[in-house]
Amino acid sequence: MPTARFQIGDTVMGRWPGSNLYYEVKVLSYDNKTRLYTVIYKDGTELELKESDITSLTIFKQGVSRSRSRSRSRSPGRPRRSRSRSPARTSRQSSSRTTDVRKEKLKEALEVRLTPVVKRLEKTETESENQAGGRYNLRRRKDQGDGKTVELEQKTETETLPQTKPPTASAIKTTDLEFGGRVGVFFLMFLLPVAVLALLILGGQKDASLQSFPLELPALQSLWDCQVFGIVLLWLLFQAVLSLLPVGKLVEGMPLKNGKTLKYRINGFYALLLTAVAVGVAMYQEGDLSYIHAHFLQFYTSALLIVTLLSIYLFIRSRWASEDELAPGGNSGYIIYDFFMGRELNPRIKNFDIKFFCEMRPGLMGWVLINFAMLQAEMKHQNLENPSPAMLLVNIFQLLWVVDGFWHEEKLLTMMDIVYDGFGFMLTFGDLAFVPFTFTCQAYYLVSHPNELSAFWIITLITMNGVGYYIFRKANSQKFAFRKNPSDPAVSHLKTIPTATGESLIVSGLWGWVRHPNYLGDIIMGLAWSLPCGFNHLIPYFYLIYLITLLVHRNARDEHQCRKKYGSAWDEYCKAVPYRIFPGIY
Numbered sequence: 001m002p003t004a005r006f007q008i009g010d011t012v013m014g015r016w017p018g019s020n021l022y023y024e025v026k027v028l029s030y031d032n033k034t035r036l037y038t039v040i041y042k043d044g045t046e047l048e049l050k051e052s053d054i055t056s057l058t059i060f061k062q063g064v065s066r067s068r069s070r071s072r073s074r075s076p077g078r079p080r081r082s083r084s085r086s087p088a089r090t091s092r093q094s095s096s097r098t099t100d101v102r103k104e105k106l107k108e109a110l111e112v113r114l115t116p117v118v119k120r121l122e123k124t125e126t127e128s129e130n131q132a133g134g135r136y137n138l139r140r141r142k143d144q145g146d147g148k149t150v151e152l153e154q155k156t157e158t159e160t161l162p163q164t165k166p167p168t169a170s171a172i173k174t175t176d177l178e179f180g181g182r183v184g185v186f187f188l189m190f191l192l193p194v195a196v197l198a199l200l201i202l203g204g205q206k207d208a209s210l211q212s213f214p215l216e217l218p219a220l221q222s223l224w225d226c227q228v229f230g231i232v233l234l235w236l237l238f239q240a241v242l243s244l245l246p247v248g249k250l251v252e253g254m255p256l257k258n259g260k261t262l263k264y265r266i267n268g269f270y271a272l273l274l275t276a277v278a279v280g281v282a283m284y285q286e287g288d289l290s291y292i293h294a295h296f297l298q299f300y301t302s303a304l305l306i307v308t309l310l311s312i313y314l315f316i317r318s319r320w321a322s323e324d325e326l327a328p329g330g331n332s333g334y335i336i337y338d339f340f341m342g343r344e345l346n347p348r349i350k351n352f353d354i355k356f357f358c359e360m361r362p363g364l365m366g367w368v369l370i371n372f373a374m375l376q377a378e379m380k381h382q383n384l385e386n387p388s389p390a391m392l393l394v395n396i397f398q399l400l401w402v403v404d405g406f407w408h409e410e411k412l413l414t415m416m417d418i419v420y421d422g423f424g425f426m427l428t429f430g431d432l433a434f435v436p437f438t439f440t441c442q443a444y445y446l447v448s449h450p451n452e453l454s455a456f457w458i459i460t461l462i463t464m465n466g467v468g469y470y471i472f473r474k475a476n477s478q479k480f481a482f483r484k485n486p487s488d489p490a491v492s493h494l495k496t497i498p499t500a501t502g503e504s505l506i507v508s509g510l511w512g513w514v515r516h517p518n519y520l521g522d523i524i525m526g527l528a529w530s531l532p533c534g535f536n537h538l539i540p541y542f543y544l545i546y547l548i549t550l551l552v553h554r555n556a557r558d559e560h561q562c563r564k565k566y567g568s569a570w571d572e573y574c575k576a577v578p579y580r581i582f583p584g585i586y
């Protein structure tokens with residue numbers, strides 16, 4: 001008959017599921033059969049924990065002070081990494097984000113069942129302070145001067161405790177396959193490039209209706225041009241050189257599995273300005289940008305070849321990557337799957353981060369350049385003295401979005417694409433081929449399909465894009481500011497739900513309206529980018545369709561992770577804010 005090591009009513013330290021973080025919990029009961037303890041966290045979450053996930057307060061405190069003195073003696077005078085980390089997020093959050101990533105893919109041995117019992121919506125500062133009592137009041141801790149540091153230190157130190165050692169890297173194996181597994185990604189790998197090619201062929205035809213497909217298939221030799229390939233290579237090289245310029249700040253990314261952080265040069269905005277200058281000079285020298293329109297298919301096939309070669313290089317080099325440099329989602333052992341998803345998380349050549357570079361630079365800059373080239377091509381093809389209002393709107397709206405992206409470049413470092421996803425065919429194709437050749441679908445379409453816009457429509461579209469942008473920017477900035485410092489006056493008025501991980505969820509304002517207001521803003525903008533092209537064809541709506549599909553899928557993926565991470569607090573959030581992306585739609 002097994003005996004319980006901890007007694008009912010004992011206050012002990014309990015591991016939070018899937019993480020290496022320990023919180024004070026009270027033992028409620030012990031089940032002799034399952035050998036599980038039911039414990040209650042201070043936020044009211046009840047869990048069943050194994051004995052190995054519980055430690056007594058005394059042992060825990062000894063462990064913390066031991067590891068503290070160990071780390072001090074190892075690196076005297078060295079500043080704590082966690083305090084000087086990326087400005088993108090606080091290290092407290094960084095820590096839980098990495099933990100979340102581990103939790104998702106490392107198949108930890110923890111088996112816990114979440115049993116939401118008491119739920120509490122944190123309403124106002126005063127109210128939550130009154131309620132603080134015995135409960136875990138996160139809001140209050142953060143507001144208590146050094147409270148944040150204490151909490152942060154404890155978590156950092158906790159990771160060095162022997163009993164909370166993360167699973168060894170060799171245990172990492174991707175078992176949950178996405179996109180239909182091996183067969184799914186195999187088809188996607190061929191379907192995606194072909195679908196984009198079809199879009200480009202169709203968008204360039206006079207009759208771009210889907211019924212006319214597959215008309216006028218281009219001759220094979222017209223898909224390739226060595227000069228175009230050379231231009232694409234030069235473009236990549238030029239952007240790579242700009243990204244390496246020692247201007248702009250150096251920031252640290254999120255902590256990796258091995259506890260290290262990588263440095264990133266944030267100079268995208270300068271690179272955009274320099275690119276604009278270079279294009280200006282080229283035009284002044286009588287360069288004709290409409291060349292891009294005339295050779296659009298060849299530019300695409302050149303990009304596709306580079307994508308393929310780069311993906312092969314990335315896959316081969318990942319063989320030499322250490323286990324802790326691998327992405328949790330791209331290490332299934334199946335060649336096709338891992339090639340598609342990407343094995344290595346942050347492939348680098350010295351300080352040059354290939355993923356970060358591809359994600360932001362050649363594709364996004366290329367998008368703006370191609371749009372501008374389409375504007376010139378439109379004037380040439382339609383004998384216009386000035387670009388059409390539709391073309392101008394599309395160019396300006398999208399330029400605003402790209403400029404915004406570069407202005408907030410460092411925030412990308414906290415996104416799942418950088419923190420979690422490997423760099424393989426999917427992202428390489430997405431960044432270098434999909435973004436520049438499909439996000440430009442409206443401008444490309446307008447070159448051969450003019451669409452008149454009335455003043456009313458123009459004003460409506462400007463308003464729509466403005467509203468979308470406001471929601472998108474405000475939601476993203478609010479979340480970012482809140483994660484950085486919840487006491488920031490700009491966000492401290494927001495109502496929140498505390499969670500047992502130490503992070504709160506915003507439940508008022510935009511984040512109290514729908515659960516992903518930033519996606520909603522993005523979608524409204526996507527609509528404002530397509531409508532200038534009229535309603536004759538589906539081609540200009542390709543971006544909108546892609547965006548909705550991607551964001552709905554991303555939303556599901558994110559919610560799955562948030563539910564695992566925040567447990568009952570996430571359910572509470574979902575109850576308080578029932579709509580996912582669109583108001584009125586669950």
Ligand SMILES: NC(=O)C1=CN([C@@H]2O[C@H](COP(=O)(O)OP(=O)(O)OC[C@H]3O[C@@H](n4cnc5c(N)ncnc54)[C@H](OP(=O)(O)O)[C@@H]3O)[C@@H](O)[C@H]2O)C=CC1
Pocket residue numbers: 093097415416472476479482483503504505506507511515516518519522547550551554558562
């Ligand atoms: N045009 C395009 O092709 C694409 C555009 N985008 C845009 O990029 C932007 C960022 O998107 P993405 O990174 O996917 O997602 P989000 O920026 O929405 O990040 C989701 C994370 O936010 C945190 N969070 C969720 N709800 C709350 C809340 N109520 N309060 C506080 N924190 C919360 C959670 O992380 P935690 O709690 O750990 O902080 C969650 O994991 C969006 O605007 C999106 O539209 C994205 C993909 C493609």
Ligand SMILES: CC(C)CCC[C@@H](C)[C@H]1CC=C2C3=C(CC[C@@]21C)[C@@]1(C)CC[C@H](O)C(C)(C)[C@@H]1CC3
Pocket residue numbers: 192359360364401404405406412415417426427429430431434435
């Ligand atoms: C079907 C395809 C192969 C799917 C590819 C998806 C990618 C094109 C997108 C996934 C997430 C992206 C983001 C941006 C660009 C498109 C991809 C790579 C982004 C960097 C653009 C600039 C923005 O400001 C952003 C919010 C930083 C975007 C982040 C996500």
